[in-house]
């Protein structure tokens with residue numbers, strides 16, 4: 069079986085963007101790969117370095133989210149990054165050979181600083197974010213990494229680090245990993261921008277029915293559709309993107325009815341909402357159940373950590389041999 073690794077930051081609990089952008093694939097792929105699913109709390113620390121308490125809280129929430137979404141801890145290995153010191157160790161070793169300009173030109177570097185304006189991200193750790201990610205991936209010598217499209221530059225950097233490592237140490241130890249992109253490219257938030265915790269436009273798997281309803285009813289649609297009789301443009305309407313997810317069989321009809329003003333936005337939203345709640349509610353209930361049983365969550369984390377650390381430890385040992393620090 070080929071090896072798979074992916075990660076999600078514990079900056080907040082999981083929203084629909086995380087689910088359809090990544091985690092849905094994780095659930096599907098756990099049967100076909102030896103899969104490692106990591107909650108990246110150290111990555112969360114790169115932008116929320118003074119917020120350890122929340123990161124820890126979110127780490128539990130995200131593990132609960134993952135299990136509630138269908139990650140099976142008996143089939144795959146969910147684990148927490150900071151519990152395995154080898155992540156920090158390989159990150160440090162990779163940081164020795166990663167040229168600064170490679171990191172400065174990673175597009176997510178500048179865009180994240182822009183997104184989190186007001187936060188001081190002029191730090192060594194934040195610049196090294198993709199190096200830590202390369203370490204995550206290579207510790208498990210992952211063949212494939214299922215991620216959203218926004219992660220493409222980090223995978224490219226990982227491969228560059230691998231090539232440089234192999235070249236510098238005249239080694240063939242690391243193989244270049246491949247990304248696998250999700251079929252839903254960008255999930256819009258309630259304001260039409262990309263769904264993101266930092267934009268305040270996310271719908272969470274922890275949102276109860278009333279909260280989800282309010283968010284959808286307030287959601288942006290086609291801004292030119294001011295009156296009920298105005299024709300709409302589904303292709304630019306963020307809500308329509310949700311119809312494609314939650315009402316796949318009806319999208320053609322909805323699009324036509326929108327363009328001819330046969331359906332109004334309120335009814336369109338209600339149609340979407342029904343199916344969205346059928347999807348979210350069972351997950352929400354399952355995650356509440358898990359979060360009320362901290363002992364069970366700890367057992368899941370401990371078991372995953374043990375399994376992951378065995379692999380990580382072997383890799384670091386081998387790397388130290390290769391670089392002659394052993």
Ligand code: TRP
Pocket residue numbers: 073074075076077108111200201204205213214215219222
């Ligand atoms: N950077 C990823 C994100 O924000 C999270 C992540 C951390 C990751 N380490 C990883 C993803 C390793 C894939 C592989 O979504």
Ligand code: SF4
Pocket residue numbers: 289290293300301302305306307308326327331332333334336337
């Ligand atoms: Fe969007 Fe639906 Fe309104 Fe059309 S009818 S603009 S698809 S919400």
